[in-house]
Amino acid sequence: MMGREVTVMTAGEGSNGDNQVEPDPDLRNFGEVLKASRKRAGLTQEQFGPKVGYSVQYVASVEQGRRHPSVRFVSKAEEVLDAFGVIQIAAKQLTRRRGLASWFRRWAELEEVAVALSTYECRVVPGLLQTEAYARAQIQNVPPMPTIQEADDRIARRLERQELLTRTPYASFSFIIEQAVIERQTGGPAVSLELIDHLLGCARLPNVDVQIMPTVSPEHSGTDGPFQLLETQENEWWGYSEGQKTGRVISDPKAVSSLHQRYAKLRIQALNPTDSAGLLMRLRGSL
Known part of the structure; x- marks a missing residue:
């Protein structure tokens, strides 16, 4: 039957x-x-x-x-x-x-073929720069609480993506991170100490620039929120913005141009890479 x-x-x-x-x-x-x-x-x-x-x-x-x-x-x-x-x-x-949010997957695919990636973040340390302990603390702080397997999947995929930083031929990476994101001490002082050491290590890579946006910044072009820009091997430019449970890949040339203008301003307004490393060292010393 x-x-x-x-x-x-x-x-x-x-x-x-x-x-x-x-x-x-x-x-x-x-x-x-x-x-x-x-x-x-x-x-x-x-x-x-x-x-x-x-x-x-x-x-x-x-x-x-x-x-x-x-x-x-x-x-x-x-x-x-x-x-x-x-x-x-x-x-x-x-x-x-597995471990990637559905709205982020298209951007992750574009990351794989990027020759340049620029990121401005005011919420958390960008995933490409996170340590395992920081990623776990960040994931477990945001309700609804994931299962152990879900958290492990997200962390594994995030760490796997970080291979892009050292893959050859090198892609060019620029990160601008708000000082408050580091000072928040997500996960506690020990996690933050490891995170700062990791950021300093990443900043020493020949293809990576890490800049810190000071907490006191009277002129600030990133008040509309975090975003990313990406150039593919075909020299096409894409943008990405993300919010609560949503993400949007941006292909419209005018919209991408606006993001370029904002990022150019942010690079001027943030501390330069050398001064950013100095600030990270001072933050490390205060832990």
């Missing part, structure tokens, strides 16, 4: 369409690969579940893109379905992007 396909309802999903949870596109893609492989093998969800040791509800949730598959599940699914490595490949792609 053929089994039935199962639809799994998730938290927040119901009659009100505004409250439905949209599946992550990468999870959904993995789910579609799994479903196609299962159907090629001639199995229903109810037949497939026991073969891999998972419930039909678990299988349905993965296929709908509402649950991240475990490593064991991926391995068993590949074995049972004899999928010629397709499921494993889809899982690797999923893992590569």
